Amino acid sequence: MSYRKFLKKMKPKEQRKDLEKVEQKSIGTSITENLNIIKQKTGNSPDIIIRMLTFSHDPEVSTAIVHVDGLVDNPTINEFLVQSMEDSVQEKLEEKDLFKVFSEKVVAVSSLETLKDWDSLFLALLSGDTVILADGKNEALIASTRGGERRLVEQSDSEITLRGSKEGFTESINTNTALVRRIIKNPNLWVESMNLGKQTNTDLSIMYINGIVDTDIVKEVRQRLARVNLDAILDSGYIEQVIEDESSGLFPTITHTERPDAVAGNLLEGRVAIFVSGTPHVLIVPAVMIQFFQTPEDYYVRFPISTLIRMLRVFMFLISLIGPAFYVAVTTFHQEMIPTDLLVIIASQTESVPFPAIVEALIMEVTFEILREAGLRMPNKISATISIVGALVIGQGVIQAGIVSPAMVIVVATTAIASLATPNYDIAISARLLRFAFMLSAAIAGFYGIILGLIMLIVHLASLRSFGIPYLTPLAPLEWKSLKDTIIRGPIWSFNERPESLHPQNPVRQGKNQKPLPPLKRRMVRADTKEGDKNES
Incomplete structure (x- = not known):
């Protein structure tokens, strides 16, 4: 009773x-x-x-x-x-x-x-x-006697790097904030705590560096969190969906990470981190599109290598977005673009296939999405077996049955691998969904349909905002000083200022003359500096 x-x-x-x-x-x-x-x-x-x-x-x-x-x-x-x-x-x-x-x-x-x-x-x-x-x-x-069983600090499974810290966030909010404080030993690293969720009373904290972050961004974060009136907050995804600028779009306007060094790097640029108890995923605002192609490891290696890797990621993203659509457009409307020998091979392969190229592409894409989702939800020991066996058996079976041509299997498999090369899962999902729209537009109008779709996509991206910051910054609007950390990653010694779009209170990131010099020039610079100090005195 x-x-x-x-x-x-x-x-x-x-x-x-x-x-x-x-x-x-x-x-x-x-x-x-x-x-x-x-x-x-x-x-x-x-x-x-x-x-x-x-x-x-x-x-x-x-x-x-x-x-x-x-x-x-x-x-x-x-x-x-x-x-x-x-x-x-x-x-x-x-x-x-x-x-x-x-x-x-x-x-x-x-x-x-x-x-x-x-x-x-x-x-x-x-x-x-x-x-x-x-x-x-x-x-x-x-x-204060909080404790109990907690997961230990381990390496993040979703953001694995070869170089850099191996620590990842846990479900304890106090542990997560402490991991960031170990990196940034600065009294200006401020933390504000609150409770959200009428039934769950979930602990939530926002972290920023006072004196660097724009006060308007911090004020906007506080206001948006104050408007949250949910019954429960079970994950940071609940917060992300109610405070982002555009909740109905396909592209994420808030990024999240499980790595303390990634949070520290964004805080030093002038961003705000949002910690939610019970989840290892920390939200970072504001976010621009180029961030989803960057990883903390990019800053741990020399800039030529990092630049090439970033270019490869963007190229793989484009393949995952319009790869099948390009094949459908070429084989359906623009056969003159294919070399004659290759065209003869493709024609001989598709001769026994009863479906047009768009139907082949849809069949294979849906099949690969089913295999990907099944492998993701199954236990680790079974998921790898399901993915490999399923891809081999189904791929070989549809070719022998004459349902799909071998060329289409190669295109779809390459597209699936390219989508996995995108470092951020959220942006990869966006490409996977838009891929179907591009395939349909290519089947209707060929290259004209693909180009029209790309124009509409760029217009949509240009209209997005993340806490008031344009989504395509620093490309649109153009910021020359910030271009050195986009697709092209400049050397560390050239990062003298923080991103202009964030309007940091302290725009100076590091001192000048950080470029390494040969021993002879270094001695000459020291001599000139000492002589200048004597003249000033």
């Missing part, structure tokens, strides 16, 4: 009196009534642990500590908190205020605070803190 049904069978006066206890905002002075309220509000759940303590005090005062099993660090409670409470009372038997004694002597926990309302008490209790109640006190002492 629920507590509400139990109240209906009570007498009216007793019912009103007990309801007032449950709904009251402030904590009462009776420890028995306070503990009953905690039991009633939590449904007398077995994981709510209540321990009664009685100290030799004059007069004796009953004390209780309440915590949630699995959310706290049990050694901290048993070995430090309770023991420190007993020792503190023994040292100051004449002190009448137990909470004052505890606050002065209990130093084994990271923080102690006093609360007087039930809402704050339950939020702290269900967050992993320990609640200390004493008879005769209309307040509760909250001890």
Whole structure:
């Protein structure tokens, strides 16, 4: 029987009196009534642990500590908190205020605070803190004892790099913010915390570097988060979908990462990071399109190598976007563009195929998407087998059955591999969806349809904004100083200023004359510098 049904069978006066206890905002002075309220509000759940303590005090005062099993660090409670409470009372038997004694002597926990309302008490209790109640006190002492089983810091599975840090974020928001603080040891690295979700009360933090980030961006982030009124926040994707500028588009306007070094690099450029408890994916705003083709490893290698790799990623993205459409347009409308020998081979292969090129492409693309989704959702040991066996068996089967030509299988397989070369999963999904639209336009109008689709796509991208920043920045609008970190990655010593589009308070990123010099020129520069200092003095 629920507590509400139990109240209906009570007498009216007793019912009103007990309801007032449950709904009251402030904590009462009776420890028995306070503990009953905690039991009633939590449904007398077995994981709510209540321990009664009685100290030799004059007069004796009953004390209780309440915590949630699995959310706290049990050694901290048993070995430090309770023991420190007993020792503190023994040292100051004449002190009448137990909470004052505890606050002065209990130093084994990271923080102690006093609360007087039930809402704050339950939020702290269900967050992993320990609640200390004493008879005769209309307040509760909250001890920070958050712990429990957590996943250790491991390498990110979705953002693997050969060089650089191997640490990845976890589901603990405190661990994630600490990983970034290990990289940026700056007191201007500020963190603001809040709770979102009417039922879940999910912890959320925003992080930025004061003195670098544009205050208007931080203000906009605060305003958008303040408007969030969801029932639950189970992942950072909930936040992403309600604060982005364009939620109905195919292209993401907010990026996310599992790497602390990636967050640190974006913070140093003047962006804001949003941490959500329970997920290792940290949101970064604002985001521009070129970011989705960059990885932290690009800055750890020499710039010629990084530039070539970025160009390869953009080229693979274009193949994954219009590869099958290009083949459909050439074989359907523009056969004159194919060399004669190759055209004869393709014609002989497609002679026994009963479907036009567009139908072949749709059959193979849908089949590969099914295999990709099946391999993604299956256990790791089975997914690789399903992907390899499925691709080989189905590919060979459709060719022998005469449903699809071998050339179409090669084109679709190349397109699938090219989509995997895109470093960001969100932008790769956008290309996979738009690929079908480009294939249909190519089947209708050939190259003219592809070109028209590309023009419409560029116009759409130019209209997008991410927290007020144009999506195609620094290409449109054009920013000459920021072009060195787009498809072409300039040398590290040339990154003297931060991106202009972010309007950073401190645009200077590093000092000048960072370019490495040969030993002879270096000595000449030092001599000129010393002589100039003497003349100034």
